[in-house]
Amino acid sequence: MQKPTKKHLEHLHATGQEMSLHGGFVAGDLLRAAVYGANDGIVTTFAVVAGVAGAQLSADVILILGIANMIADGLSMGIGDYLGSVSEEKFKQRQLSMEAWEYKKIPEIEQEEIFQMYREKGYSADDAKKLVEIHAKNPDHMVELGFQSEMGAVPERAEHLWRTGVATFAAFVVAGALPLLPYMVAAVGVPVAARMQFPISIGMTLAALFLVGSLRTRLTGGSWWKNGLEILGVGSIAAVAAYVLGVLVERFIV
Numbered sequence: 001m002q003k004p005t006k007k008h009l010e011h012l013h014a015t016g017q018e019m020s021l022h023g024g025f026v027a028g029d030l031l032r033a034a035v036y037g038a039n040d041g042i043v044t045t046f047a048v049v050a051g052v053a054g055a056q057l058s059a060d061v062i063l064i065l066g067i068a069n070m071i072a073d074g075l076s077m078g079i080g081d082y083l084g085s086v087s088e089e090k091f092k093q094r095q096l097s098m099e100a101w102e103y104k105k106i107p108e109i110e111q112e113e114i115f116q117m118y119r120e121k122g123y124s125a126d127d128a129k130k131l132v133e134i135h136a137k138n139p140d141h142m143v144e145l146g147f148q149s150e151m152g153a154v155p156e157r158a159e160h161l162w163r164t165g166v167a168t169f170a171a172f173v174v175a176g177a178l179p180l181l182p183y184m185v186a187a188v189g190v191p192v193a194a195r196m197q198f199p200i201s202i203g204m205t206l207a208a209l210f211l212v213g214s215l216r217t218r219l220t221g222g223s224w225w226k227n228g229l230e231i232l233g234v235g236s237i238a239a240v241a242a243y244v245l246g247v248l249v250e251r252f253i254v
Contacts, residue, residue: 039209041172041177043235045066046239049205077168082162082165117148181201205235213228
């Protein structure tokens with residue numbers, strides 16, 4: 001395999017694709033889980049903080065509800081991520097087994113599917129036929145090609161599926177703790193004026209949202225500051241909605 005040139009690596013870095021060269025797709029999956037876990041952790045936890053602050057409840061209530069929500073939602077997201085990955089892997093392996101059975105029983109039909117796949121990629125009929133004849137010498141590879149033709153993905157067996165769940169939970173809790181930090185430090189005796197706790201929480205949340213949004217560039221490519229502002233805007237809408245709801249609850253219900 002030819003070693004990538006510096007220019008090629010720079011292009012991959014700019015488009016967020018260099019992960020496939022260093023650590024493979026596992027690193028990409030972990031980064032994706034961490035980024036989205038952190039984003040959800042910040043938004044959901046600050047929504048609780050904003051809602052309770054809008055209702056003018058005490059800092060103790062903010063801490064209790066915020067920490068309980070952070071742990072419960074973080075576990076839910078982490079476990080959900082793990083179970084989703086397991087289900088996806090089982091589905092892929094089931095489809096791969098079906099392809100193997102079909103190629104064993106009806107190889108001519110499967111070869112025709114591969115032939116059509118190459119034709120759709122722009123190969124001439126003669127070249128597509130030659131490629132099928134070559135690949136047919138390796139039945140296992142033909143099964144993989146059939147899977148790729150139908151599923152649009154490479155049938156790689158994923159390992160250590162629990163790691164993305166752990167990454168999601170850890171990122172959710174760490175990032176979700178930031179909006180609560182002013183209240184936490186005040187609770188352990190650090191002098192933070194009560195009237196400043198919510199403004200500080202707002203500032204930390206906005207900064208964290210922008211940072212996490214910028215990190216999405218590693219996954220999606222594009223401009224880091226545009227990604228940062230996009231997540232900042234979405235998170236701000238959720239926070240404002242929670243705060244307004246808290247104000248309405250305090251005014252009409254409490």
